[in-house]
Amino acid sequence: xxxxxxxxxxxxxxxxxxxxxxxxxxxxxxxxxxxxxxxxxxxxxxxxxxxxxxxxxxxxxxxxxxxxxxxxxxxxxxxxxxxxxxxxxxxxxxxxxxxxxxxxxxxxxxx
Amino acid sequence: xxxxxxxxxxxxxxxxxxxxxxxxxxxxxxxxxxxxxxxxxxxxxxxxxxxxxxxxxxxxxxxxxxxxxxxxxxxxxxxxxxxxxxxxxxxxxxxxxxxxxxxxxxxxxxxxx
Numbered sequence: 454x455x456x457x458x459x460x461x462x463x464x465x466x467x468x469x470x471x472x473x474x475x476x477x478x479x480x481x482x483x484x485x486x487x488x489x490x491x492x493x494x495x496x497x498x499x500x501x502x503x504x505x506x507x508x509x510x511x512x513x514x515x516x517x518x519x520x521x522x523x524x525x526x527x528x529x530x531x532x533x534x535x536x537x538x539x540x541x542x543x544x545x546x547x548x549x550x551x552x553x554x555x556x557x558x559x560x561x562x563x564x
Numbered sequence: 565x566x567x568x569x570x571x572x573x574x575x576x577x578x579x580x581x582x583x584x585x586x587x588x589x590x591x592x593x594x595x596x597x598x599x600x601x602x603x604x605x606x607x608x609x610x611x612x613x614x615x616x617x618x619x620x621x622x623x624x625x626x627x628x629x630x631x632x633x634x635x636x637x638x639x640x641x642x643x644x645x646x647x648x649x650x651x652x653x654x655x656x657x658x659x660x661x662x663x664x665x666x667x668x669x670x671x672x673x674x675x676x677x
Contacts, residue, residue, distance in 0.1 A: 488663070497659060497668065497669050500664075541608065541609055549623070552614060553601070553611040553614075553663050558608040
């Protein structure tokens with residue numbers, strides 16, 4: 454059981470916009486930045502969004518993040534076949550002297 | 565270029581031990597807290613342990629507390645994870661990470677008889 458809650462799956466057709474939600478609590482998302490990662494099969498997680506809504510260089514502006522209260526979301530616009538991957542949210546949690554918590558991951562399928 | 569390169573994974577029997585290493589380069593290693601995160605086959609990411617920049621403070625997930633020990637050698641730019649009393653459920657890819665930005669490629673630990 455992950456501390457952050459994500460839907461297990463999401464899907465869309467090429468060109469569509471999809472969103473993935475991430476729900477937490479006051480000790481994590483409610484008081485700390487949210488991060489999003491993309492993970493392709495057999496590879497390490499790749500940072501997509503940091504500090505709620507910032508994109509690292511090289512990440513297309515089709516990817517965007519937002520946070521409101523104790524929830525966050527990742528939006529992917531202009532969906533492409535290469536976006537098919539697992540997506541994880543993460544946040545620092547202030548409980549237990551501080552540690553990272555993750556969502557259970559969302560498998561995105563491009564139909 | 566920041567690089568984190570893990571090593572030391574492999575097949576071990578239940579009750580056995582392994583030591584993972586993570587060689588860091590491309591940044592001032594001694595300035596950063598470091599973490600180990602694991603991912604069981606087909607499952608999600610789970611935080612395992614963290615260590616502060618000078619190694620004086622460490623924390624562990626309840627599932628590994630008392631069995632795993634995180635440490636670092638800032639002179640060698642290397643992070644370690646000593647894993648003792650390994651269990652089948654410890655089978656996973658173990659990532660060394662700054663989490664908020666850079667991750668290693670991971671090293672697979674398989675605990676099986």
